[in-house]
Amino acid sequence: MTWRERTDFWSEHVTSYQGRMDYGYPPTDDFRAGIICQRTDIYQLSMFWSDTIKYARTASQVRHDPGEDYRFLLPVAGELVLRQGDQEVRLTPGAGCFLTFAAPFEMLQDASLRALIMSIPAREVNTRLNRSSPLTAGLDLTSGLGRVVGDMLTGLHEERDTLTGGRFDAVSDRLVELLCMLAAGDDRPTAPGHLDEVEAVVRRYIREHAADPDMTGTTMAQALGWSLRQVQLALHHAGTTPRELIGEERLRLVRDRLRAPVYRHMTITELAYASGFSSASALSTAFRRRFGISPREMRHAGPQPM
Template sequence: MTSGERTDFWSEHVTSCQGLMDYRYPPTDDFHAGTIRQRTDTYQLVTFWSDTIRYARTAGQVRRDPDEDYRFLLPVAGELVLRQEDQEVRLTPKAGCLVTFAAPFELLQDASMRALIMSIPAREVNGRLNRSSPLVAGLDLASGLGRVVGDMLTGLHEERDTLTGGRFDAVSDRLVELLCMLAAGDNRPTAPGHLTEVEAVVRQYIREHAADPDMTGATIAQALGWSLRQVQLALHHAGTTPRDLIREERLRLVRDRLRAPVYRHLTITELAYASGFSSASALSTAFRRRFGVCPREMRHAGPRPVGNTRRS
């Protein structure tokens, strides 16, 4: 394969993974690149490396190929330079960035660069951050919560051969939750720290008790020793409500159980009751609205993420 054929292949391959973009390659007699891809119906994680290249997504490409989802970029080696909305962020290892494909951008990388890029549905970010606009910010992943997020992302890549689709999604859900907490802390300085702590504890409680059919905002507040107003205010700052968060965690619980062989003996109705829903019809309606398929269709879907290695 000639260098020109390799660059053509790389352009087509990246477009198929990420969306419509332009590519600018330096004059060279040789070009090498590769990817390792993990994917489910909800998330995608790509590890990529290549020689020097410039990527650009233009306003026309945004219109022709709409994509509201976010990408979380984390270099493992080398440097990335991202420009979007009159902002520039230089990313090196231990510094990540959350960026949308719904607005034009320019991304430049050097020849020694190796990075992770995770595709995250917009609904997973906009609700938690109460926004629907580009977010370009350098996130410190060297310590604290940032280090936890970075370790989870690299762990997803390293354990790709051992994770089922359900476990890949489950870890990705938690990673995105923590990532949004990290981004909110960096971009909402006026939010009281106490409310952020309340939000984290409430989310943890709801996750652990999602199957309880009697759980409400009032019962959560009582169990945690806070007022209902405190719980509501903390979740309001995160762009959600107790009711919405309870439904979201129950839907995630059902999704994970649909993919787990240990629950395959349960009917959809039994699974609905066992996961806190009042009926199978209530579950099916909410599930289709959230994931785009009915519970039965997801149960019969493939259980593992797609993992591919591509080189050019």
């Protein structure tokens, strides 16, 4: 196959998956590329790689081949540059972004690029973010919620041969929810549905880390990849605060441990420290205020529910 045949095949191949674009190939004697795709009627996830190339979607192509759906791009090797409107984003492994096909753009990649690209219906993004989004600045997928999202995305690709279409869509639904949480910054409106999602994730995180004595609203927000303001807003919507929720979960943890035979060897002081409290007296005061009896009295009462 000649260079022209290979590049023509690649252009047609990518167009069939992604929509009409222009392709700029360097003047070389060879061109190599590949793509692995999994898709249903709702979502599509592809791993692609190629030699250096420039993709461009023009205003004319947007008019004649409308495509409002989003693409989420995540390099796993190499680098790519995206330009849309007056924004430019340079992506390397660990950074991803949303790209809309409803507006012109340019994408330049080097020959070392290997990246995941997920096609997402526009309604799934616009409804959650309460807006129509052009190119979104690079999202950090190296820690907190971002790392969870990145692991889910790569895992979804790696397990493509073991997932049914229904399971692929179910995982994709949850993945898009988390991506939108990650993309929702302080300068963007927060829809009620998003507040509920934030609250659910925050509650789960606090429950799982209640015993950490260093956990605060700030450290918890950082671990999840959100701002403290977002977390406070979501919990205020639910009638509580980070401090109150952390305290409540620690008290529940102590109560459950007081009733469990496996913790009977621990003193009240040891239970206090092991459950995130600064002292036995701090535990006793908060515990009596919450449950009406002291930790020692609950332990002696046995496993009966309150």
